[in-house]
Amino acid sequence: MIVSGIKDFVISPGSRSTPVVILLAEMAKNNDLNLFIDVDERSASFFGLGLSKKNRRPIALICTSGTAATEYASAIAEAKLSQVPLVVITTDRPMELSNIGAPQAIDQMKLYGSNTKDFVSFDLQTAVDTIKDYVTFETQRIVLAAQKRPIAPVQINLPFRKPLMPELNTEDPIVKKIAAINSETRLNQKFIDHLSGRKLVILAGPEVKDYHQELLALAQKQNIPVIADVLSNIRQNSPEVITNFDQIVKNYDLSENSDYRPDVVIRFGGTLVSAPTSRWLQAIESETEIINVANNGLADHTLSSNETVDIDELDLIEQLTIEGLTSEPQFTERLLKLSHQVANYQTRYLENDFSELMIPQILDEHLPEDANIFLSNSMPVRDFENFYQGKETRQIYCNRGANGIDGVVSTALGVSAFSSDNYLLIGDLALFHDMNGLMMAKRYDLSLTIIVINNNGGGIFSFLPQADAKEYFEQLFGTPQDIDFDQVAKLYGFDYYQATDQAELIASLSTPKHQKIIEVTSDRIKNLQDHRDFDAGLKKELNNYVKNNH
Amino acid sequence: MIVSGIKDFVISPGSRSTPVVILLAEMAKNNDLNLFIDVDERSASFFGLGLSKKNRRPIALICTSGTAATEYASAIAEAKLSQVPLVVITTDRPMELSNIGAPQAIDQMKLYGSNTKDFVSFDLQTAVDTIKDYVTFETQRIVLAAQKRPIAPVQINLPFRKPLMPELNTEDPIVKKIAAINSETRLNQKFIDHLSGRKLVILAGPEVKDYHQELLALAQKQNIPVIADVLSNIRQNSPEVITNFDQIVKNYDLSENSDYRPDVVIRFGGTLVSAPTSRWLQAIESETEIINVANNGLADHTLSSNETVDIDELDLIEQLTIEGLTSEPQFTERLLKLSHQVANYQTRYLENDFSELMIPQILDEHLPEDANIFLSNSMPVRDFENFYQGKETRQIYCNRGANGIDGVVSTALGVSAFSSDNYLLIGDLALFHDMNGLMMAKRYDLSLTIIVINNNGGGIFSFLPQADAKEYFEQLFGTPQDIDFDQVAKLYGFDYYQATDQAELIASLSTPKHQKIIEVTSDRIKNLQDHRDFDAGLKKELNNYVKNNH
Structure with a gap:
């Protein structure tokens, strides 16, 4: 992996992956490598997605065998669609334990189907002379493949027999690097x-x-x-x-x-x-x-x-x-x-009372010049699309390949891992979905301010035709979870603030704490009406303007 | 689905699945159906796994398109190996939105690879006369296939075009049922x-x-x-x-x-x-x-x-x-x-001081006769194997197909959904992994007593060869998470107890609250030594016994 140029590794602990992770930890002593450990593989994979999104380079995920590997599926689907070069290293049971009831032995061959663009399975314990050269070449090839257009994740499967403890203190192999070739075309x-x-x-x-x-x-x-x-x-x-x-x-x-x-x-x-x-x-x-x-x-x-x-x-x-x-x-x-x-x-309209609509503008005016802003699906990114003007020094992120509301916290934390001014705008449902992701902030002391818009449920659905199914709406779509975000903050050591108006939001943004949850309580019905009112006024204004300026 | 005999549905909300879930909610009025709504698809799928484990009948999972569907991957891998007939209904974008950058459109065809035994994709909006008969037949066939040996999950993919709101108040179709055939053989x-x-x-x-x-x-x-x-x-x-x-x-x-x-x-x-x-x-x-x-x-x-x-x-x-x-x-x-x-x-040995070894025996003696006991991987099920005598009226459960530590809380809650005396023995790491699963207990007021053995990290690894890699052990395997379970209990409305000795554990088990977390603090090094001491004494005793009784 080192020879392929990968520097960032997100590892989820397990037994089968022992040879890989121990050797990596050993190599990290003399090489500039970043190892992150995250026990929840789902969170880990989205965290890695975030790292790669931020650093624009391939990162490796490493897990043990069994369902650990399947936990990566969502982040890989996202990476495929948002073109992020995840190198997914799944360690596996050896061939002789497959399909015969051995514990924790699921079929890991091409586990992610068409969501990975390439796959290899290396039997590293094969007693064949050329195995080392083959693996060295093939690893570089597949990591390069991940980075070529269309950029996409790849899977490397590594079956291991026991004993799983590798020999330590061996020398790094000397290897030849493959050069990446860029194609060039001139336009007519x-x-x-x-x-x-x-x-x-x-x-x-x-x-x-x-x-x-x-x-x-x-x-x-x-x-x-x-x-x-x-x-x-x-x-x-x-x-x-x-x-x-x-x-x-x-x-x-x-x-x-x-x-x-x-x-x-x-x-x-x-x-x-x-x-x-x-x-x-x-x-x-x-x-x-x-x-x-x-x-x-x-x-x-x-x-x-x-x-x-x-x-x-x-x-x-x-x-x-x-x-x-x-x-x-x-x-x-x-x-x-x-x-x-x-x-x-x-500008005129948003001088009205405090609402979800105002939040992008408030953040625009009050966040630092070089902030990383991660937007959750599904309402935050839409509201930002409409109401955020922007600064060239800022970076905006979002999982906008598969548009999932899963793994958002972890992806945001991955994005945040090497920066200090990080913000996440998210709804209560998406924050709950990946609450476990907050553990990485705690363990690695990562800086993140979370602005959670708590309208107690799925706000987007009020805008969709499902809203007409009033009888089933709350049960099937609104799905209020009644989460106490003060408790969530306490559990993970975040500071907690409640912002009920513009002044409170601005004040809580400016406190010097580096791990905060700022809760903005909202109401789904009012929010729908706010959006409708805004659009109705604008429609009138636009029609008049075009008529008068023809 | 109704015609195929499925009664339990675990639904994760979304837009694309609207036609299915609305019609289901409508049918639930006049039919004996159970609908569970769980916003986290990973938790939902393990919850469904638990339902089916308990009720010995197929259950349906229903989700929207995109990464929602990939979130099911782990529970499906588990179900394949533990032979549980999950019927996985993934709703999908229509064909004309695939591979061309449409949002939330991942490739859902045969998404779970060899972990499902059968797959169909129904284009329900096709204007072909025979479509209704075909779907009726094929649905029964695939649900039956799931239940035949080897029992395994199946996937039904349902692409939908907009509009997604179905017509309500239409009559149920009249359908022919397929009879299941049992093969019979006589032994020589x-x-x-x-x-x-x-x-x-x-x-x-x-x-x-x-x-x-x-x-x-x-x-x-x-x-x-x-x-x-x-x-x-x-x-x-x-x-x-x-x-x-x-x-x-x-x-x-x-x-x-x-x-x-x-x-x-x-x-x-x-x-x-x-x-x-x-x-x-x-x-x-x-x-x-x-x-x-x-x-x-x-x-x-x-x-x-x-x-x-x-x-x-x-x-x-x-x-x-x-x-x-x-x-x-x-x-x-x-x-x-x-x-x-x-x-x-x-019996003699366990009169010694309080330790993890004693817990199975204490539970055996003090849990109700008809308790459901769910055991987490990886230490609880091993300790129970060694130290649990049992009662015929109790049921013991464990995800012992793929042996994952993921989804344990949700599976246990699925098992608990229709019973009152439910217990989960779990380590701190596995409980953290699926902490989101607790939301279902809160939403559906499910009864569960969780005994969490908190040794702050992965206890199993102390027993494995990895323990010799002292330099990396805590970082890569021990992985202490420092979780405050009192806070976790508060977040989900559970009562919290700490048990530092046998008497406290027994007392906390007998309180009448139906949602509890009982934390037993332990130490990984001491636990390893306890197990070793027990085995060393037994080894001596067994050798003497066999020598004297030859």
């Missing part, structure tokens, strides 16, 4: 010429981290509007950046108005948080050239891309910058003014 | 004749519930010794029942002494809790006829069975009883006396 010059001067929009989706500064620089230099997903990490107070496009297209049918319809959309990044924006793409695709750039494994569930460019994004951005790609100035101005209008409405 | 008469009068032992492993009374009656009537695994549920104060065979063969090599070596072992049930007994089988197999009876899918990881009989156990027991199978009386007497000797030693 004609293609760039054909774009320039037309009504252009850049769409920056989630996970454009590796090139977000270059993309923003292009937009700013060339005055091209950027529709910025909350997870793009491009959001900031810059005139070209549109942070409220979801609000616009949700409340006004922009696709019908040719004044606001782009000729070309250049799309970067993954699946958008904003469903209305996705629907807008579908509505305009017959009249607009929608170019999907390589990222996200070329996937586009909106089926609106009518052109796909398989090229390194940085190369493309560089070429577009050099060639001086421009957009039609009137179109840019019109679109940005519309966005500005919505921003004004929002 | 010669075979039975050949067994009678020889040195016979019956070995009753785990999960012989369906015929444990008949098996015990046979042994009692014919004076055949029964080596009773703690999970056989045959253990009780009856002269033929040997409850301490693990202690005997661990401390004295019985295989070398022909006085104590049976000619024939008739083996029922699954993989034994006792590893020393398994090793004893391996040691005697060249000179002993070891007959493996159908159960447990014919599996025998000891590879010691030299004969396998594929027959219904009840039929076999009935035939053996009718034909008057006997054992050599001197052999029976000799073996039972040896066991009695060990029991005497144990």
